[in-house]
Amino acid sequence: MVKHVGQRPLSWLHITAAVLVSSVLAVPALSQTVPLTLGAIPPEDMVPLAKGGLEKALADLPAAVESVLKRSGVPGAAVVVVQGGKTVFARGFGVRELGKDAPVDTSTVFQIASMSKPIAATIAAIEVTAGKVSWDDPIEKHLPGFAVGDAYVTAHGTVGDYYSHRSGLPHAAGDTLEDIGFDRKTILERLRMLPLVAFRTSFNYSNFGFTTGAEAVAAAAGKTWHELAQQALYGPLGMTATSSRYADFLTRDNRATLHTLQDGHFVAGFTRDPDQQSPAGGVTSNVVDLAEWLKLLLADGERDGKTLISPAAMLPALRPQAFSSPARTIASRSGFYGFGFNVAVNANGRPDMSHSGAFVTGAATNVHILPSADLGIIVLTNAGPVGAPEAITGHFLDLLQFGEVTRDWYALMHPLLMQNYDPVGDLVGQTAPISPRPARPLAEYVGTYDSAYFGPATISQGESGLVLTLGPGAIKMPMTHWDGDTFSIAPRSENAPYGSLSSVQFKGQGKPETVRIDYLDDAGLAIWTR
Template sequence: MHRHGPVRWMATGANRSAARPGVRVAAPLLAGLLLSGPLLAGCTSAAATDPAAAPTPSPASTPSGTVATAPPPQPPPQLTQEQVSAAVGRIDGYVQDAMAKTGVPGLALAVVYRDKVVHAKGFGVRELGKQEPVGPDTVFQLASVSKPIASTVVAGAIGQKAVKWDDPISVHDPGFALSDPWVSSHVTIADLFSHRSGLPDHAGDLLADLGYQRDYILQHLRDQPLAPFRASYAYTNYGLTEAAVAVAKAKGAAWEDLAAEVLYKPLGMSSTSSLRSAYDGAANKAVPHVRTDTGWQVSATENPDPQSPAGGVSSNVQDLGRWMRLQLADGTFEGRQIVDAAGLNETRVPQIVSNPPMAPAGNAGFYGLGWNVSYDPEGRLRLNHSGAFELGAATVVTLLPSEQMGIVVLTNGQPIGVAEAVAQEFLDLAQNGRETVDWLGFFGKVVPAAALEGVSPTDYAEPPAGAAPAGPDAAYVGTYGNGYYGPLTVSARDGGLVMSLGPDDLEFPLQHYDGDVFSFRTKGENAVGLSGVTFTVGADGRASAVVVEQLNHEGLGTFTRS
């Protein structure tokens, strides 16, 4: 999903300039970004409204016997039809101004209120240099907004008595394992959908960048170190993907087919799919773009099929309007119960603290099952998720169930805060009748700053003064093994060294930095600019091992000469 999700920002990659640092998918984000009340969760900036005004939820029992917080009884609606209509009337102008300021090529949004799509519109173009406009039927990649859609599908499977949220993964996928055997036998669907399994942040995403497919990545999650089970939150696209795959196995179907059978077809989401091929084949689709030093340019996102439940959905705002209506109606749509209400409502219960309060009287942010869960200053439950592909997509959905209102915003530009700003502006206009915070300025700083995570502390652009010379090429050339990332091969070519990684032998030219240290330019959704490669050379003048800095965040980046 690449990074779809929370704020540190990881998407499925990042792209500084032409290659900013990394959103590690579905995010990251993304990859997503989280909104806690009016704030991006995890952000250190202060909100215009007082977060202490939100009530403290009361403890309740949740799946797997863990303790979480249940949503308090929802207050009666506070917004009037006139307030919502006024916000709808002003949001188009805000969108046009935001696009003019940032240059984001295309955007579509839909607003749902009281079981109706009251506004659906497209802005800008599908692809720079071409005239085709974005409309409400234009298909976008959703990135991590796929996660609440996936939990909706699981709720549907629960209604069909195929699974329960607290089913252990091992019941439906006996071959799955994590590094701790006890955790392997106890981790549940809910644990993985709420990112509380103990897997590290974005575990498996870098394998996807190297070209590994879903089965390999899920099998190798057992190599990842674990934090305390059900006591720590870390956003993991492939953890959630494994849970969805287990649900699909319980139904005897592929996940992509199950999503269509349980949700897309019954709801009439005819332009929605969990397969990249459907997006690629769509005649009316928004093409991804990235912002470079010379302006916006057409890009290409990685294929998110390996993590399809976490970040692989494509859709348009017309279809997503139907989905928001179903969400706000507890699984019903136009008089038909399509998704089990109890299974769906469980997705909205806080399962784990994702963002602790930053002050004694501050508000915590929670993660439910595929949703960021928070309580706004008026005491209302707020459900939110952002999606981000650093290589060219930024999306957000926010629901206020007590108001029967929701908004979804899709863009075809890399995440720079526009989608989040538009959604928050609409909520601000509806609640307050005016903008209380410069949301575009706020998110325009927070989101790009979050993408800087993972950047090397060393500036490899120029060798240091007095750099030691490298050894002869023969000292480094050879094949090095690694049980997680697979083999790494160093070859001498055209007067330099080239490193090859992954099942397709992706090539990375090495530039000498200092002594036995080289650098390479990272690629893919999680790219972070230049990163280091350090060889260990013995007394025999031959390298016995090599550490790849970008791959070593969890201590898994050491390759030993075969």
């Protein structure tokens, strides 16, 4: 796997399933009848919660949050706990932006990144309940023009296949197209050019694969995604500060600023517009609103005496649909993914649903739901992934279940999450040749080169040398001569963290005929022809 965010073996999206679960205890025999409810597991298969554990965990929570913020350098966080249908804890901590006094409170709106996925699954379940769509509907039924690189998968891939990342699309499919400015429609159209892996027996986390499933749900409802999200979920639950459209986030006066990690310190100033992958990563909200979403899930889809989601429609999202991390030995645990949720059974024999979200450009979030305790916790932060939200939820759930903290959760999570900052490109860590071979006259490289997948790449000559321009976003990167026909660029984007360094290699007799950009070439498609 390549090393950009969302593309690591232990990326933030899987950690809650792979690490916060201690072991799997006995489950009901197949002959037993299990009710279709979120907490359906016989009490004898669960270790009792610690006596007074909830009270202890709630009392300890402010100090636990403050400690993690101090250790991590994360500027601000908001936390909410729902139990028994009520909000039993909601509080903001720290500041919205470093160097400014405005505090984070319970109304502060955050970008929640991939925590958007379980919300998108909830919206789909509402539409399944309404009879507009089924988890088993082929994507073609609702998106007749959509295709991937295999005719069988195109015809048979279902809404559920794309919501569970088992479609066979490669990891992070389409993310680099988003980085250089392509819109959702174009990105989904170009997924057909990517090589596939095994259908339904593989797991490759893909924001745009997930978005494909959500687009099918929206098409079945006859609405755009942000319209459907508002009408199906946010409106009925009174989530007035929540949106699936970035422009709405920018209108909030009380909003959190992103902070990205650079040279070991968080800095403000970056922005992240995730509209093109909105179902997968584009929700903005506060903890007051998100508490209402938790209450809906924990109430088996009922709100004010009305059924918004039937348990039969929601349950498939909350049980294993794919191996997110198959066990490598007989002594290892496997990780599982449902439809938009990490799903597991924890050390107490209790079903556990979770998801993390992160932007390297400056956000990290985590949700954990423990249905058998009728409880959910959400942590939102305004800094890139360093393990802070996961450490807070792990600490809290330890006290709730065991009455004591079993480990230093931040020390455990921090190094795992730091992998998200590994720079990309083949020149990272390399030293430029002391006596490089000369380049051709720079004018010979100038021109427009084309790629069916990435679109045109323009090489122009500026005052300081060559400049590479990519995509509809006209992303410009100065080029530095490295050796012969090889130049270097230092990309910086959501999928190219600080410190990335990539080669740009020209080939051809006479004037160069092709150019290859290494950091974009995961699928072998980053070769442009003049």
